[in-house]
Amino acid sequence: MRPVDKGIAPKQYTNYQQSRSDxxxxxxxxxxxCxxxxxxxIEVEHVVPIKNGGKKLDWNNxxxxxxxxxxxKLDKNISRKGYFLPDTDNTFLVFSYSQAKIIEPNNQLTSAKMAIAQNTIDLMGLDRYPGAINEPTDKDTRWRSKDEAWGKAQRALERWKKLPNPLMLEQIVDTAKGTGHFSIWMEVFKDEIVVKQAFIKEFTGTAKDCFVNGNPISRRGGNL
Ligand SMILES: [Zn+2]
Structure with a gap:
């Protein structure tokens, strides 16, 4: 899950829907x-649901x-506690991505933190995949989107290995931004620091303080 930095509120909203473009x-x-x-x-999501006391018009929510x-997700979570969230933690460190299982808690974490990571996966049903324990519904196309990203990222990596030049890098970043799934691109290009640095820079709003030389580090103020 890509860690993001929203910055400070651009203004005070009178309706939360007004914040979508910002x-x-x-x-x-x-x-x-996902x-x-x-x-x-695209929907504006209240991290802490309004029903559970989350602030309706607060940029931070x-x-x-x-x-x-x-x-x-609906209103299952009563607070932020017990979850790793992309605006406060380096959520790239929390999960691992693989073609077979797509997303699971990073097994380098302590068992307590792995449990929090799993809670986060469960909150949004991020591990729903055909043939996995949790099957997606007919309408749920998130797994298709991830599959597409895996395929494109792997083909891009093959091309990059044959032709690692600045134009190819530009093309790969363009494709990655259009296809989405930052974490999948970062995983597929895990040994290519230059490409990872370009993803971190070019995917708008990626929390840059969560990475050094393309590798994830703990986030200041986070729970990891
Ligand atoms: Zn989603």
Missing amino acids: LAKRIGWYCSY EMPVKNM FLLSCRYCNSV
């Missing part, structure tokens, strides 16, 4: 949880979400 300008048109690109109908993550 959020997208700051952190890109991607679901903050990282799917959402070019239409907003993220962007696809309809699938939002509709699984």
Whole structure:
């Protein structure tokens, strides 16, 4: 899950829906949880649900979400406690991505933190994949989007190995931004520091203080 930096509130809103464009300008048109690109109908998501006391008009309580993550999350969480969230933690350190299982808690974490990572996965149903323990519904196309990103990233890596030049890098970054799923691109290009640094720089709103030389580090003020 890509760690994001929204910056300070651009203004005070009278309706939370008004924040959509400002959020997208700051952190890109991607679901903050599953990282799917959402070019239409992206939803402003209250991290702490209004029903559970979350502030309705507070920039600090907003993220962007696809309809699938939002509709699984609903008002299940009573607070931020017990979850790793992309605006406060380096969530790139929390999960590992693989083609077989797609997303799971990073096994380098302590067992307590792995449990929090799993809670976060469960909150949005991020591990729903055909053939996995949790099957997606017919409508839930998040897994297709991830599959597409895996395929494109792997083909891009092959091309990069044959032709590692600045033009190829530009093309790869363009493709990655259009396809979304920052974490998958970072995983596939894990041995290519130059490319990872370009992803961190070019995916709008990635929390740059979460990485050094393309590698993730703990986030200041985070729970890791
Ligand atoms: Zn999503």
